[in-house]
Amino acid sequence: MTDEDLIKAARNAAQHSYAPYSQFAVGAALRFSDGRVVTGTNIENASYGMALCAETVAVAKAMAEGIRGGLEAVAVTGPSDRGGDAPITPCGRCRQVLNELAQLGGTDPDVLCVGNMDVTRLKLSQLLPLAFGPANLD
Ligand SMILES: [Zn+2]
Numbered sequence: 001m002t003d004e005d006l007i008k009a010a011r012n013a014a015q016h017s018y019a020p021y022s023q024f025a026v027g028a029a030l031r032f033s034d035g036r037v038v039t040g041t042n043i044e045n046a047s048y049g050m051a052l053c054a055e056t057v058a059v060a061k062a063m064a065e066g067i068r069g070g071l072e073a074v075a076v077t078g079p080s081d082r083g084g085d086a087p088i089t090p091c092g093r094c095r096q097v098l099n100e101l102a103q104l105g106g107t108d109p110d111v112l113c114v115g116n117m118d119v120t121r122l123k124l125s126q127l128l129p130l131a132f133g134p135a136n137l138d
Contacts, residue, residue: 003073006031007114010075013039013054020044026088027077028054030062033070033107038062055094059101069105074098074124075112087115095128103133 001009006029014027019042026042040058044051052060055076078088090098090111102109102124111127113120125131 001031001035001037003075003110003112003119006037006073006075007077007112007119009037009039010054010077010114013041013058014077014079015041017041017054018043021046021048023079024082025079026054027075028058029075030058030071030101031073031075032062032067033072033105036067038065038067053091053094055090056097059097062101067101069101069107071098071102071105071107071109073110073112075114077114080116085116087113087118087120089113089120089122090127095124096131098124099128099131099133103131103135 009029010027014025017025019025021044029039031037038058038061040054042054076088108123108125111122
């Protein structure tokens with residue numbers, strides 16, 4: 001699956017967003033070394049603080065399917081009519097959640113932060129330098 005396809009998968013996932021409070025639909029797609037792709041979208045709650053981000057949902061789905069590594073790339077998309085043209089980046093919590101899955105497989109995935117005008121490609125280690133992870137508990 002190409003990066004373009006991964007971004008499309010994230011956009012498709014965002015169509016199932018449950019964001020009645022923010023109206024800010026986010027999509028995420030994870031690509032693994034064996035070719036699998038797992039997507040997620042944000043899920044809000046009437047108790048606002050209970051909201052789940054798209055990236056966290058995708059990681060939870062992947063781990064629930066037994067995936068424990070091989071994370072190669074992540075695409076994150078936001079609504080095209082909100083937030084300006086800047087590429088959307090994972091929030092701090094999601095960076096940590098992605099790091100857990102990545103470290104299990106010893107990868108430093110590309111994170112494709114999609115904006116209206118372009119895509120910013122960063123390594124997860126750039127988004128979360130000096131990350132605390134599973135190895136710190138060995
Ligand atoms: Zn998040």
